[in-house]
Amino acid sequence: MSLDRRTALLKLAALFSAPRYGAAQETSKAEKPDPRIADCANVFDFAPFAKAKLDPIAWDYLEGGSEDEVSLKDNREGFNRIIIRPRALVDVHKIDTSLELFGKRLDFPILLDPAGGKNCFYADAENVVARGAGKTGALHITNGGIQNSLEKGTAAKVWWNLTTGGDLRNAQTMRAFAKRLESMGCSGICFTTDIMYVSHRERNIHNKFERNWCEAGVPKRDRYGKLPASKNPESAGEFPSRPFPTPTWNSVRELRQITTLPIVLKGILIEEDASRAVEYGVSGVIVSNHGARQLDHVGGTIEALPEVVRGAQGKIPVLIDGGIRRGTDVLKALALGAKAVCIARPYLYGLAAFGQPGVERVIELLKTEFALDMGLAGVPDLKSITRDLVRIRG
Numbered sequence: 001m002s003l004d005r006r007t008a009l010l011k012l013a014a015l016f017s018a019p020r021y022g023a024a025q026e027t028s029k030a031e032k033p034d035p036r037i038a039d040c041a042n043v044f045d046f047a048p049f050a051k052a053k054l055d056p057i058a059w060d061y062l063e064g065g066s067e068d069e070v071s072l073k074d075n076r077e078g079f080n081r082i083i084i085r086p087r088a089l090v091d092v093h094k095i096d097t098s099l100e101l102f103g104k105r106l107d108f109p110i111l112l113d114p115a116g117g118k119n120c121f122y123a124d125a126e127n128v129v130a131r132g133a134g135k136t137g138a139l140h141i142t143n144g145g146i147q148n149s150l151e152k153g154t155a156a157k158v159w160w161n162l163t164t165g166g167d168l169r170n171a172q173t174m175r176a177f178a179k180r181l182e183s184m185g186c187s188g189i190c191f192t193t194d195i196m197y198v199s200h201r202e203r204n205i206h207n208k209f210e211r212n213w214c215e216a217g218v219p220k221r222d223r224y225g226k227l228p229a230s231k232n233p234e235s236a237g238e239f240p241s242r243p244f245p246t247p248t249w250n251s252v253r254e255l256r257q258i259t260t261l262p263i264v265l266k267g268i269l270i271e272e273d274a275s276r277a278v279e280y281g282v283s284g285v286i287v288s289n290h291g292a293r294q295l296d297h298v299g300g301t302i303e304a305l306p307e308v309v310r311g312a313q314g315k316i317p318v319l320i321d322g323g324i325r326r327g328t329d330v331l332k333a334l335a336l337g338a339k340a341v342c343i344a345r346p347y348l349y350g351l352a353a354f355g356q357p358g359v360e361r362v363i364e365l366l367k368t369e370f371a372l373d374m375g376l377a378g379v380p381d382l383k384s385i386t387r388d389l390v391r392i393r394g
């Protein structure tokens with residue numbers, strides 16, 4: 001079947017068989033796998049099912065970027081400029097995708113990124129994702145709120161917790177935050193550095209999207225298809241200011257002194273900041289432009305990866321996210337020096353479309369696609385993925 005015909009059929013199937021909207025109201029108990037999961041052969045195939053299930057404004061929140069969405073396109077297109085140089089006649093009868101990260105063994109180098117507002121896509125979503133990560137063995141970077149899964153032992157074995165600023169306001173709040181995480185068995189702190197302000201996500205502004213709706217899920221539309229008026233919609237035209245100083249490198253230094261947990265800075269895009277991260281005792285960095293949802297025109301993350309790897313000087317691991325949808329994307333990122341990759345929208349498509357089984361299937365598909373691509377490229381394990389496995393077009 002041609003790809004276009006297949007995509008059209010998938011879109012049609014999603015349109016006719018999915019309940020319209022209100023996905024966040026579904027309970028996670030109804031998690032019997034939907035047979036339509038079998039129609040999904042790759043990450044992209046989940047998107048039309050997710051779109052059909054979600055309220056259009058929730059879909060825009062999931063899929064959109066900021067301002068011109070130039071970085072959003074760059075995140076994908078950047079991968080197309082990298083050419084794989086496959087190696088012939090290597091024994092690839094066994095493929096090993098495992099690695100060690102901060103003393104923890106992981107089965108594969110694909111991590112789940114933090115994503116706020118997940119309840120706009122599915123009820124109790126953070127726990128649903130935690131269980132999906134637990135089932136598949138993925139490392140989960142959580143936004144918090146997974147106590148339920150932790151208590152039941154269903155969360156990921158290795159999980160990191162996100163912070164963006166509030167927890168880092170002063171030594172007291174930092175200490176309380178770090179101690180709480182340590183006592184919960186957390187394996188790392190992911191400090192997002194690129195969201196000191198929320199950008200103009202213009203799809204949300206046009207939709208009068210209210211971020212608070214994602215606490216409980218997008219409200220039901222009335223019989224005329226209208227949403228209740230938003231009280232605090234995302235908007236443009238307000239001069240930026242914050243009531244408290246935003247975190248700085250000093251906050252990183254203080255946090256480093258307070259906890260022994262690995263600290264990973266997410267949102268690093270330049271060599272100088274990678275070097276500074278090493279200087280400040282940071283454990284690792286994630287090359288990220290927040291899924292092109294913050295500052296626009298920063299380029300695709302895969303373009304920034306080589307300079308960040310240079311800045312890290314082999315002293316700390318460099319991870320990357322943004323636009324990773326294919327096993328070949330993972331292969332290219334690792335060849336350019338990433339230790340592992342992280343994904344957000346892919347597992348959110350799976351979540352919105354099919355709940356926990358959708359999250360699991362997305363992870364399984366991407367992981368196995370990566371393993372297959374390793375086999376095809378003549379690299380049986382991660383240490384064989386070296387810089388000479390790729391060249392950059394032009």
Ligand SMILES: Cc1cc2nc3c(=O)[nH]c(=O)nc-3n(C[C@H](O)[C@H](O)[C@H](O)COP(=O)(O)O)c2cc1C
Nearest residue numbers: 062113114115116192290291321322323343344345
């Ligand atoms: C719906 C959504 C919500 C997100 N929320 C957060 C967040 O709360 N904190 C954060 O650091 N990054 C957040 N991100 C960014 C992701 O962690 C990640 O950097 C990015 O989306 C990766 O690109 P990808 O979606 O193309 O895989 C969010 C992304 C999405 C799509």
